Amino acid sequence: MKPATRRGQAPAAAADVHKEDSMVLQKRLIAEHYDALSRARDEGKKIVYTFVPGNLTELIESFDMLPVLPEINALQSGMRKLSGGYISEAEKAGHSEDVCTYVKCDIGMLKKGNVGPTGKKLPEPDLLLLSYTGCFTFMKWFELLRQEYDCPVAMLHVPYQADGRIHPHQVDYVVQQLRSEVIPKMEEVTGRTYDEERLRKSLERSAAAEEDFVAVLESARNVPSPIDAYFGGVYYIGPIFTAFRGTQAGVDYYRTLRTEVEARVREGLGPITPDGVLERERFRLVIEGPPNWTSFREFWKMFYEENVVVVASSYTKVGGLYDRGFRHDASRPLETLAEYCMGCYTNLGLPSRVELLERYVRDYKADGFLINSVKSCNSFSAGQLLILRQLEERTGIPGAFIETDLVDPRYFSAA
Amino acid sequence: MRPALAELVKRAERLYEDVDLTAVHHWKDAVAGRRALGAMPVYVPRELIHAAGMLPVSVFGGGDQIEIIRGDAYFQSYICHIPRSTIELAITRRFDALDGMLFPSTCDVIRNLSGMWTMLFPNLYVRYVDVPQNFDRSVGGEFWLHELRSLLDDFARLVHRDVRDEDVARSIEVYNQNRRAIRDLYRLRSERPWMFPTSETYLFLRAGAVLPPEEHTQLLQQYTDAVMDETERAELDSSRVVIVGTFCEQPPLALLRTLERAGCWIVDDDLLLGLHGFVDDVEISGDPVRNLADAFLELGIPTASRYEPGPDKGAALVASVQRHNAEGVIFCAPSFCDPALLDQPMLIAALERAGIPHTQFKYAENTGQFGAIREQAGTFSDSIRLWSEA
Numbered sequence: 001m002k003p004a005t006r007r008g009q010a011p012a013a014a015a016d017v018h019k020e021d022s023m024v025l026q027k028r029l030i031a032e033h034y035d036a037l038s039r040a041r042d043e044g045k046k047i048v049y050t051f052v053p054g055n056l057t058e059l060i061e062s063f064d065m066l067p068v069l070p071e072i073n074a075l076q077s078g079m080r081k082l083s084g085g086y087i088s089e090a091e092k093a094g095h096s097e098d099v100c101t102y103v104k105c106d107i108g109m110l111k112k113g114n115v116g117p118t119g120k121k122l123p124e125p126d127l128l129l130l131s132y133t134g135c136f137t138f139m140k141w142f143e144l145l146r147q148e149y150d151c152p153v154a155m156l157h158v159p160y161q162a163d164g165r166i167h168p169h170q171v172d173y174v175v176q177q178l179r180s181e182v183i184p185k186m187e188e189v190t191g192r193t194y195d196e197e198r199l200r201k202s203l204e205r206s207a208a209a210e211e212d213f214v215a216v217l218e219s220a221r222n223v224p225s226p227i228d229a230y231f232g233g234v235y236y237i238g239p240i241f242t243a244f245r246g247t248q249a250g251v252d253y254y255r256t257l258r259t260e261v262e263a264r265v266r267e268g269l270g271p272i273t274p275d276g277v278l279e280r281e282r283f284r285l286v287i288e289g290p291p292n293w294t295s296f297r298e299f300w301k302m303f304y305e306e307n308v309v310v311v312a313s314s315y316t317k318v319g320g321l322y323d324r325g326f327r328h329d330a331s332r333p334l335e336t337l338a339e340y341c342m343g344c345y346t347n348l349g350l351p352s353r354v355e356l357l358e359r360y361v362r363d364y365k366a367d368g369f370l371i372n373s374v375k376s377c378n379s380f381s382a383g384q385l386l387i388l389r390q391l392e393e394r395t396g397i398p399g400a401f402i403e404t405d406l407v408d409p410r411y412f413s414a415a
Numbered sequence: 416m417r418p419a420l421a422e423l424v425k426r427a428e429r430l431y432e433d434v435d436l437t438a439v440h441h442w443k444d445a446v447a448g449r450r451a452l453g454a455m456p457v458y459v460p461r462e463l464i465h466a467a468g469m470l471p472v473s474v475f476g477g478g479d480q481i482e483i484i485r486g487d488a489y490f491q492s493y494i495c496h497i498p499r500s501t502i503e504l505a506i507t508r509r510f511d512a513l514d515g516m517l518f519p520s521t522c523d524v525i526r527n528l529s530g531m532w533t534m535l536f537p538n539l540y541v542r543y544v545d546v547p548q549n550f551d552r553s554v555g556g557e558f559w560l561h562e563l564r565s566l567l568d569d570f571a572r573l574v575h576r577d578v579r580d581e582d583v584a585r586s587i588e589v590y591n592q593n594r595r596a597i598r599d600l601y602r603l604r605s606e607r608p609w610m611f612p613t614s615e616t617y618l619f620l621r622a623g624a625v626l627p628p629e630e631h632t633q634l635l636q637q638y639t640d641a642v643m644d645e646t647e648r649a650e651l652d653s654s655r656v657v658i659v660g661t662f663c664e665q666p667p668l669a670l671l672r673t674l675e676r677a678g679c680w681i682v683d684d685d686l687l688l689g690l691h692g693f694v695d696d697v698e699i700s701g702d703p704v705r706n707l708a709d710a711f712l713e714l715g716i717p718t719a720s721r722y723e724p725g726p727d728k729g730a731a732l733v734a735s736v737q738r739h740n741a742e743g744v745i746f747c748a749p750s751f752c753d754p755a756l757l758d759q760p761m762l763i764a765a766l767e768r769a770g771i772p773h774t775q776f777k778y779a780e781n782t783g784q785f786g787a788i789r790e791q792a793g794t795f796s797d798s799i800r801l802w803s804e805a
């Protein structure tokens with residue numbers, strides 16, 4: 001690690017920030033997706049509402065349907081400072097102040113007309129694909145949404161990896177549900193038949209993008225790290241965790257991103273922050289837990305102003321543990337989807353989570369770790385105080401614990 | 416109260432207050448080599464534990480009976496109370512009678528608690544019991560059957576002997592008798608709530624958490640017989656309510672008494688749900704493990720931790736209100752209980768469609784102040800009586 005520089009020295013001035021090609025590409029992908037959603041009705045495309053962890057993007061794509069991800073709407077509402085209003089709207093309608101704010105933000109947004117980030121109304125779902133991966137609240141969330149929409153619901157129950165292993169009967173169970181519940185409902189909604197060849201092609205593209213994505217994540221092993229694997233990482237996971245895995249656009253994005261990151265490694269450059277390039281990496285951090293979205297920039301700034309770089313994070317694994325070797329395998333299309341669903345970070349038992357974080361601390365030569373415990377999310381948060389103790393014991397490095405929320409502005413204080 | 420009944424009530428109270436699991440120690444000490452397995456609420460197949468000759472012990476946290484000294488260091492303030500009191504009980508060695516712990520799939524807190532247990536007590540048998548949320552026999556049923564068989568293998572290893580189908584069938588019968596006794600108790604309470612106040616029936620149902628099922632069934636029968644002989648319990652005009660949300664972390668007994676004093680007879684509830692098991696008897700003939708698997712799919716009691724595949728969310732609650740001739744519903748959920756609280760708006764919608772009055776409040780297992788609840792329940796009771804007289 002390079003010697004520390006003056007504390008508080010800001011990265012290169014904002015004016016110097018130039019948008020990398022990957023950033024432009026990602027922006028375009030997202031804009032095109034929302035455009036496609038707004039044209040979906042006219043073009044006869046069917047809409048699936050589904051969740052991020054363990055999503056079945058390739059299968060959805062193989063039926064030519066378009067996904068809407070309520071969590072992404074919620075986090076974008078958080079970043080656009082709309083979530084506070086949506087949450088109060090839901091609480092006024094009888095939702096408890098104690099429960100996950102993603103759900104309330106989504107319900108509040110729905111009650112306010114379901115206007116998406118582009119200012120256009122999101123299309124209503126033709127299918128609610130409830131993939132119960134890594135979080136119990138998902139199940140309740142879609143039971144709630146089902147009351148609002150007149151459309152079929154496909155439930156996919158994904159067993160938990162309590163002992164850190166995927167067992168064959170669990171794979172069978174998920175595959176059986178895909179065959180008997182999910183695929184028939186997709187066929188019914190779209191009027192198409194299941195096209196395994198098309199699915200395989202999509203899975204091949206997923207695996208290609210996953211390869212490049214892992215190279216990006218692992219670039220943070222370099223000192224200095226060319227990326228911030230948390231604040232920057234949430235942008236890098238965007239396409240692969242959402243609608244673009246399995247698409248050519250997704251493949252192109254990750255190839256472009258990898259090329260840029262590898263160039264940064266060659267040049268010994270640090271991560272790009274909203275205020276420019278972080279030039280002197282001072283402290284390498286591993287973070288557990290999701291970020292706060294309502295004050296995302298402010299939160300990030302607290303780190304980069306101190307020249308702190310996050311080199312690995314668990315949040316960037318909620319949509320799959322690709323860095324632990326998982327790749328979608330086109331030769332076993334439904335089985336691979338089942339294994340993917342089961343392998344997401346929040347579907348892992350706590351001992352596996354601790355092992356993973358411990359490995360990150362060592363492999364990424366971290367100087368410390370931080371747990372950002374969000375009030376909303378029991379799936380992440382219950383047990384984090386023990387994770388903190390275990391990690392301190394096992395790694396011998398200091399850990400810190402803070403509490404915020406995902407999209408509830410009432411739970412963020414810079415103090 | 417006649418001495419026979421007073422004696423029974425005292426016994427049930429002692430069991431309820433026994434956070435050191437003395438009854439379990441006694442059961443184990445009576446025969447060398449006996450083992451006991453703890454289980455968190457809501458559902459675990461207790462028949463299989465019993466079939467292996469072990470004692471199933473239902474763990475409901477520390478209630479209002481223990482002071483939390485170390486448990487709070489394990490959980491943030493925004494997580495419900497039961498996991499912290501359960502950890503407190505374990506680290507203060509009140510669970511020494513337990514040879515293992517089962518964590519049924521209920522919510523993310525209990526799910527994560529299973530992993531915490533694995534790390535905190537590495538020498539103990541710990542297992543997460545992943546119940547299916549798909550209720551098709553050939554899909555969720557096959558998965559669950561596999562889980563049940565693998566639990567049975569674990570149990571056989573723990574007791575160093577085979578557990579045969581005959582053992583399982585016999586245990587199913589034992590639990591069928593227990594379920595019948597519980598159903599009788601619930602029926603009698605609904606018919607004559609002034610004779611079977613919930614603050615008392617609760618203690619008798621709760622005794623099933625630590626007693627062997629045969630003994631529990633007997634206790635329930637003795638209790639119902641003793642109450643029927645009681646002459647001092649006069650009919651008292653109160654409102655009839657159903658309470659919902661109490662399936663996991665339990666309300667303190669004083670809260671149940673408060674509701675009664677505020678003029679509410681509880682005529683149905685989801686208290687101690689894991690001790691009821693199913694809505695009906697489990698089939699005995701044929702493959703007993705498969706019968707248990709099918710029973711979960713088809714006889715499971717609807718609750719927040721169980722997916723509702725049909726469009727009739729809340730129908731079971733409305734049916735319960737009608738069946739028990741109740742006049743209203745009290746949503747009584749633990750603070751920060753995601754499943755109960757996320758369920759509530761949907762259940763409220765179903766009640767409103769059916770024109771059933773309701774009210775709601777939250778508690779923690781160690782809540783000590785009941786003034787506000789008493790007032791709220793009193794007002795609710797008065798209003799629903801006016802409503803039903805109107």
Ligand code: SF4
Nearest residue numbers: 100135137377378379
């Ligand atoms: S509890 Fe956590 S994982 Fe579940 S929906 Fe909320 S934020 Fe997402």
Ligand code: SF4
Nearest residue numbers: 495522663664752753
């Ligand atoms: S009280 Fe609710 S949130 Fe807490 S452990 Fe029980 S089911 Fe989970």
